[in-house]
Amino acid sequence: MSLWGGRFLDESNKLFKKFNASLSFDYILAQEDIFASIAWSYALFETGVLTKKEQEKIELGLTFLKQEIYKNPEQILKSDCEDIHSWIEINLIKKIGEIGKKLHTGRSRNDQIATDLKLWCKNNIQVLLESLLNLQKQFILSAELHLDIIIPGYTHLQRAQPITFSYWCLAYVEMFKRDFERLKDTLKRLDISPLGSGALSGTAWNIDREKLALSLGFSSATNNALDSVSDRDYIIELLASASISMMHLSRFSEDLIFFNSSEANFIELSDSITSGSSLMPQKKNPDSLELIRGKCSRVYSSLFSILVLLKALPLSYNKDMQEDKESLFDAIKTWNNSLLMAGLVLKNIKLNRVLCYQAAEKGYSNATEVADYLVKKGVAFREAHYISGKIVLQAINENKALKDLDLSQFQKYNNLIENDIYDHITLEACIKKRVSKGGVSLHQVQEAIKKEKIRLNIA
Numbered sequence: 001m002s003l004w005g006g007r008f009l010d011e012s013n014k015l016f017k018k019f020n021a022s023l024s025f026d027y028i029l030a031q032e033d034i035f036a037s038i039a040w041s042y043a044l045f046e047t048g049v050l051t052k053k054e055q056e057k058i059e060l061g062l063t064f065l066k067q068e069i070y071k072n073p074e075q076i077l078k079s080d081c082e083d084i085h086s087w088i089e090i091n092l093i094k095k096i097g098e099i100g101k102k103l104h105t106g107r108s109r110n111d112q113i114a115t116d117l118k119l120w121c122k123n124n125i126q127v128l129l130e131s132l133l134n135l136q137k138q139f140i141l142s143a144e145l146h147l148d149i150i151i152p153g154y155t156h157l158q159r160a161q162p163i164t165f166s167y168w169c170l171a172y173v174e175m176f177k178r179d180f181e182r183l184k185d186t187l188k189r190l191d192i193s194p195l196g197s198g199a200l201s202g203t204a205w206n207i208d209r210e211k212l213a214l215s216l217g218f219s220s221a222t223n224n225a226l227d228s229v230s231d232r233d234y235i236i237e238l239l240a241s242a243s244i245s246m247m248h249l250s251r252f253s254e255d256l257i258f259f260n261s262s263e264a265n266f267i268e269l270s271d272s273i274t275s276g277s278s279l280m281p282q283k284k285n286p287d288s289l290e291l292i293r294g295k296c297s298r299v300y301s302s303l304f305s306i307l308v309l310l311k312a313l314p315l316s317y318n319k320d321m322q323e324d325k326e327s328l329f330d331a332i333k334t335w336n337n338s339l340l341m342a343g344l345v346l347k348n349i350k351l352n353r354v355l356c357y358q359a360a361e362k363g364y365s366n367a368t369e370v371a372d373y374l375v376k377k378g379v380a381f382r383e384a385h386y387i388s389g390k391i392v393l394q395a396i397n398e399n400k401a402l403k404d405l406d407l408s409q410f411q412k413y414n415n416l417i418e419n420d421i422y423d424h425i426t427l428e429a430c431i432k433k434r435v436s437k438g439g440v441s442l443h444q445v446q447e448a449i450k451k452e453k454i455r456l457n458i459a
């Protein structure tokens with residue numbers, strides 16, 4: 001059964017019917033479609049197309065379908081309807097009879113699908129916002145737990161300067177905070193209702209579209225029907241937000257995979273989120289993190305797919321646009337699952353304090369401190385940098401840490417260096433010094449945690 005038989009003499013080809021159908025994936029829009037249809041029935045009543053009785057009967061029928069679907073969404077899949085709009089309309093007519101045929105007055109599947117999709121995005125954005133908040137909370141809890149655990153900070157994957165695990169956590173809070181803000185911003189532009197745009201040029205019935213928009217929980221109605229049915233910018237924005245956030249998640253995963261490597265050994269991951277090898281009994285692999293890292297590519301591909309889909313597509317609706325859904329649904333589910341999984345991994349992490357400290361001590365990550373020491377003694381930084389470089393070279397040649405050089409060895413390069421140099425180059429001293437905003441000092445970290453806890457409403 002379809003919604004458009006009248007103009008056709010011949011039956012649809014079987015292969016075409018299957019090729020054309022979207023029910024197998026757009027059935028997940030059922031609740032949104034019914035919600036929008038009930039609102040549409042009110043609008044039709046208010047403009048005089050439906051009597052109160054007819055509207056009530058339609059609403060009752062739709063509510064019945066809604067409950068049926070709620071109980072068993074997969075039942076929809078048994079039908080051979082073209083899409084979710086057809087399924088609901090056809091089943092409504094089956095349920096309440098001829099009156100059901102009035103519901104589609106002044107409406108097109110073009111504004112219907114745009115409305116359903118926006119409603120679906122809005123619902124899912126709420127879930128994602130919540131997940132982004134929860135993940136930030138987990139980072140703050142981990143930051144609080146590991147205030148004094150020193151780890152090496154890297155540039156070029158070479159030990160650069162010591163930091164703390166807390167500080168590393170706070171870096172990710174910043175990233176997921178931006179993701180949260182970006183998503184809220186996406187929501188702002190998305191939150192405008194296309195319903196009542198008709199096929200492309202507006203509805204021929206005098207519908208109060210602003211009122212209709214508010215009744216659906218949108219902030220307002222769109223300005224131009226031609227744009228409204230063509231627009232999928234909100235999907236691009238949502239998938240761009242998803243891609244950026246997945247990029248953050250993949251960097252988080254990569255950091256932890258490295259921290260967990262046999263070479264670094266800074267952390268131990270919980271048995272509950274790792275897996276074994278079928279051959280090598282000693283293995284405990286960070287699958288959860290590798291999968292997040294891998295799934296990032298899947299979300300990127302959904303962004304590229306919608307961008308390419310819409311490129312040079314003429315206004316207004318074209319069936320190409322049916323291809324916007326599967327990758328969107330998949331990407332949003334993947335993003336949310338990855339956020340949940342990242343939180344779970346972090347929650348169960350165990351740090352190896354001693355190995356982290358020893359690694360931070362290696363690699364001359366306190367070389368900058370020698371230069372800063374000399375600057376304090378009146379040497380210009382560029383000169384101080386050169387002298388410190390020479391001292392590092394000497395230490396490398398002797399296979400020693402800077403702290404293990406004799407004072408006389410330091411003084412060979414500059415006689416302003418005194419015994420207090422040793423206090424200046426401890427890891428603790430390196431960290432303590434970085435007191436200005438955004439620095440790694442304990443005070444700054446504690447202040448940041450305090451602020452974030454207030455923002456995130458954690459007692």
Ligand code: ARG
Pocket residue numbers: 022026083109110113317319321322323
């Ligand atoms: N299944 C279609 C889609 O997902 C719904 C809109 C169909 N509109 C049309 N004029 N054929 O895009």
